[in-house]
Amino acid sequence: MPVLPTSVYQAPFYLFNGHLQTIVPSQLRQSLRIQYTRERIDTPDQDFLDLDWAEVNSETLVILSHGLEGDSHRPYIKGMVQAVNKAGWDALAWNFRSCSGEPNNLLRSYHMGAVEDLDVVVRHALAKKPYRQVFLIGFSMGGNLTLNYLGNQQKEVPDQVQRAVVFSVPCHMKSACLQLARPANRLYMHRFLRSLHQKLQQKASRFTVDLAGYHLIRTFQEFDERYTAPFHGFKDADDYYEKCSSVQHLHKIRIPTLLVNAQNDPFLSKECFPVEQATRSPFFFLEMPEHGGHVGFSENFLKGHYYSERRAVEFLKGNV
Numbered sequence: 001m002p003v004l005p006t007s008v009y010q011a012p013f014y015l016f017n018g019h020l021q022t023i024v025p026s027q028l029r030q031s032l033r034i035q036y037t038r039e040r041i042d043t044p045d046q047d048f049l050d051l052d053w054a055e056v057n058s059e060t061l062v063i064l065s066h067g068l069e070g071d072s073h074r075p076y077i078k079g080m081v082q083a084v085n086k087a088g089w090d091a092l093a094w095n096f097r098s099c100s101g102e103p104n105n106l107l108r109s110y111h112m113g114a115v116e117d118l119d120v121v122v123r124h125a126l127a128k129k130p131y132r133q134v135f136l137i138g139f140s141m142g143g144n145l146t147l148n149y150l151g152n153q154q155k156e157v158p159d160q161v162q163r164a165v166v167f168s169v170p171c172h173m174k175s176a177c178l179q180l181a182r183p184a185n186r187l188y189m190h191r192f193l194r195s196l197h198q199k200l201q202q203k204a205s206r207f208t209v210d211l212a213g214y215h216l217i218r219t220f221q222e223f224d225e226r227y228t229a230p231f232h233g234f235k236d237a238d239d240y241y242e243k244c245s246s247v248q249h250l251h252k253i254r255i256p257t258l259l260v261n262a263q264n265d266p267f268l269s270k271e272c273f274p275v276e277q278a279t280r281s282p283f284f285f286l287e288m289p290e291h292g293g294h295v296g297f298s299e300n301f302l303k304g305h306y307y308s309e310r311r312a313v314e315f316l317k318g319n320v
Helices: 018-028 075-086 115-128 141-152 173-180 183-204 220-231 237-244 246-252 275-280 307-316
Strands: 037-042 048-054 060-065 090-095 133-139 161-167 257-260 284-287 298-300
Touching (some): 018 075, 018 298, 037 115, 048 115, 060 141, 075 133, 090 115, 115 133, 141 161, 161 307, 173 183, 183 220, 246 275, 257 307, 275 284, 298 307
Parallel strands (some): 060 090, 133 161, 161 257, 257 284
Antiparallel strands (some): 037 048, 048 090
16 A cells, blocks of 8 residues: 555746756755764774764654765755754764765775665664664665665664655666666766766775776766676676665565655656555555656755655654
């Protein structure tokens, strides 16, 4: 039953397609003044993670995971931090390895299945303060990571983790990569590949990284075959996609979890709308608004109102 048959979300009339609904909130949203307190923690493999806290002295903590090549200062993260603080909850926006403004220590970085880093963050937060409940919010890649954590690692998830909401998740990775390789998405691919190239150049100053012919890479599959898979112990790109696609673990989730994927999201393939899994699960809820783009969901762009923020707070408070 947890396929939600309708969504109340309506995009503003001036954002009339999925590309505008994706790009405008990402590039033109007014910056929010969030007062973070940064904390650096060590990982078991001698690396580090940078955490940004926004606390309101609550017994509830919301942990936010950003998307590919994002960070804790992206507009969608800061908007959600503001929303959960207004709801009376502490917020912790963590930065994936190499995403906090400083290169990480190792050749490896972050990837779609690096649930061990999310687990380190959750356990550190609980050790630092005895929160009564922890909620998880993830966007795009961070959403896939969150779903993997709750599904594939469900036996290790602390009891305090009680609800989760994720948005715009490419939960079937291979088909989503093929979707992004389409000509209509060339602008997004170019931006991602340029940003990833800059990080590889930083790593090449300390490690052996072959950057010859990087300009010939045009798709995520080519990038993942050459860099992501070998850097993180996968046989090849297909092995990476098979092992890290969260869609295969959704049926194992055991806490109320909401996935909101817009039907006009230019990043998502039809396989990223797991209707069957939601139909069979009492815990996994799927909402598929007609509009929203990728990590967009603006309700009133000029006033800074976003459906994703309103919906997340609503679901985390226990309302379906």
